[in-house]
Amino acid sequence: NAGVTQTPKFQVLKTGQSMTLQCAQDMNHNSMYWYRQDPGMGLRLIYYSASEGTTDKGEVPNGYNVSRLNKREFSLRLESAAPSQTSVYFCASSEALLIRTEAFFGQGTRLTVV
Amino acid sequence: SQQGEEDPQALSIQEGENATMNCSYKTSINNLQWYRQNSGRGLVHLILIRSNEREKHSGRLRVTLDTSKKSSSLLITASRAADTASYFCATDEGGSEKLVFGKGTKLTVNP
Numbered sequence: 001n002a003g004v005t006q007t008p009k010f011q012v013l014k015t016g017q018s019m020t021l022q023c024a025q026d027m028n029h030n031s032m033y034w035y036r037q038d039p040g041m042g043l044r045l046i047y048y049s050a051s052e053g054t055t056d057k058g059e060v061p062n063g064y065n066v067s068r069l070n071k072r073e074f075s076l077r078l079e080s081a082a083p084s085q086t087s088v089y090f091c092a093s094s095e096a097l098l099i100r101t102e103a104f105f106g107q108g109t110r111l112t113v114v
Numbered sequence: 115s116q117q118g119e120e121d122p123q124a125l126s127i128q129e130g131e132n133a134t135m136n137c138s139y140k141t142s143i144n145n146l147q148w149y150r151q152n153s154g155r156g157l158v159h160l161i162l163i164r165s166n167e168r169e170k171h172s173g174r175l176r177v178t179l180d181t182s183k184k185s186s187s188l189l190i191t192a193s194r195a196a197d198t199a200s201y202f203c204a205t206d207e208g209g210s211e212k213l214v215f216g217k218g219t220k221l222t223v224n225p
Contacts (some may be wrong), residue, residue, distance in 0.1 A: 004156075033213065042202060042217035043157070047194060050211045090156060090214075102147060103204075103213060105156035 002026050006091050006106035013081040013113045021076040021109050023091030030096045032074035033103065034058075034066060036087040049074055081098065081113045120203055124195040128224050133190040139202030140181075144206050146186050151200045151218070160166040160188075160201075193223045218225055 007022045025032065030051050035043040045058030047066040054068050063085060065077045074093075078085060081093075088110050092103040121136045131208040137199045138145070143225065149157040163170045163179045170177045190197055200218040207214045 031211070035215070040217060043215040044211055045214065048212060056211070059214070092157075094213075102162055103157075104157035104159070107156045108154075 004091055004093055004104050004106035006089075006109050006111060010054065010110050011108065011112070012113065013078075015082060015113060017081050020078075020079065020081050021089055021091075022057060022073070023075065023106060023110075024073045025091075025093040025104070026072065027092035027095070027104065028070070028071070029095050029104075032068065033092040033094075034064075034074070034076045035090045035092065036060065036085075037090060037108075038087050046076065046089075081111075083113045084110065086113045087111060119202070120216045122219060123217070124222070126222040126224065127193060129195055130186075130194060131193055131223075133153060133193050133197070133221055133223070135188045135201050135221070137186045137188070137216055138203050139186075139203075139216075141208040142186065143181070143204075144203075146177075147204045147213070148175075148186075148188050149202045149204060149215075150183045151202065153199070157202065167183070195223050195225045196220060198223045 004025045033048045034046040037043050044060045049055045049068040052071045067075045088108045090108050091106045094103045095101045119138050144187050145163045148160040151157045161172045161177050174191045179186045200220045202215050202218045203215050204215045
């Protein structure tokens with residue numbers, strides 16, 4: 001099983017450009033998550049989707065939008081990239097709500113905004 | 115705001131020694147989880163402990179949970195160089211759907 005797959009692995013954007021980070025899981029999980037990781041800050045939740053058709057804001061949603069395209073796929077869009085969005089982005093999924101089960105993580109997308 | 119806070123921020127030990135990391139959190143929880151992250155990689159789940167459990171073991175890992183103190187500890191016994199990684203605790207904030215992470219403890223095990 002591939003688990004959680006994120007694309008791309010690396011990306012450099014210019015300020016103001018837009019892009020979409022893709023995430024897909026093949027474990028038939030209901031819940032999916034987007035986090036960003038910055039040095040010394042741990043992981044901060046951007047958006048999550050508890051089930052297909054629903055999305056909710058996390059700690060740091062400003063500047064991002066998400067789409068839960070179907071049960072497998074959860075994308076994160078930066079409409080107008082800013083240098084403050086330079087970070088490593090992780091997608092995760094879990095079978096049910098995370099109050100019950102473990103999360104599986106992708107390998108991350110390293111984004112640099114110049 | 116972040117729920118879990120790990121302590122210490124960094125820990126350096128010799129191979130064979132035990133490593134203890136602590137996590138404190140702010141609100142009530144349904145469960146607490148520990149994850150490991152090797153440099154530049156995604157997080158890997160280690161262990162989940164529910165709020166009605168006090169201790170849990172998995173191989174060389176031992177996790178304790180004290181809900182009255184809102185704290186947890188992760189003990190790695192007989193550490194190996196391969197245990198070098200960052201370790202994060204994560205909780206559901208007030209029993210919500212979110213999983214909120216702390217800032218992590220960076221463990222270095224010297225051969």
